[in-house]
Amino acid sequence: MNTYERLQDEACEDGVDVIDYTFHSNRIKGLYCDGVVAIREDMTIPEKTCALAEEIGHHETSYGNIIDMNSVQNRKQERQARFHGYNRLIGLTGLIRAYEHGCTNRYETAEYLEVTEEFLEECISCYREKYGVYKIVDNYIIYFIPNLAVFKRI
Template sequence: MNTYECLQDEACEDGIEVVDYTFESDRIKGLYCDGVVAIREDMTIPEKACALAEEMGHHGTSYGNIIDMDSVQNRKQERQARLHGYNRLIGLAGLVEAYEHGCQNRYEIAEFLEVTDEFLEDCISCYRDKYGECKTVDNYTIYFIPNLMIFKKI
């Protein structure tokens, strides 16, 4: 089962209905409203997984209509939903797992974690803002600045 299918199962368990949808705008990848997530039907499996993870984040963290990004409160809710998606699909543990699997660069990490390159880049940027230069997890140090690097402590 791929990541997208696993997320669909999790969504179902959480009472979220997931439907494929044809959006008129190419900018919309997914949309959450009242327990239903609409996912753009013409995307790749990793693109769908990334969109679904974020929309599932809206289920748990957002309230009301947050489409207007001029509102600070709405931007905060959007950021929380994205962080939820990053943590669900990647997380610090996922970066370590990719390192242990032998992934040598961001493209290999994205492929291993079944996410898009853009989603991984956005995640790393978010983690850089949240943790700063680096973050230590167990016996690993993950550097976000200047580039993503992971070191295992001996």
């Protein structure tokens, strides 16, 4: 079972229906409304995984209609849902697992975590804003600046 299938199962257990949908705009990857997540049907599995994680984030953290991105409150809710998706699919421990697995670059890390490189890049940027240069997790140091790097402390 891949990550996308696991997310679908988690959504179902949480009372959220996930459907494939043909959107008329290429800009839309997914939408959440009233317990239903619509995912663009013509995407790759990693793209669907990333979109579904964010839409589940909306289910768990957002309220009301947040389509209008001119509203500061709506942009905050959008960011919160994305951060929820980053933590759900990647997280600091995911970066450590990828390092322990032997991943040496962003492509390998994204493939190992079953996310897109773009999603991984956005996640790292978000973590860089939140944690700064580095973050210590147990016996590991995760650097975000200048580039992603994970080291095991001795």
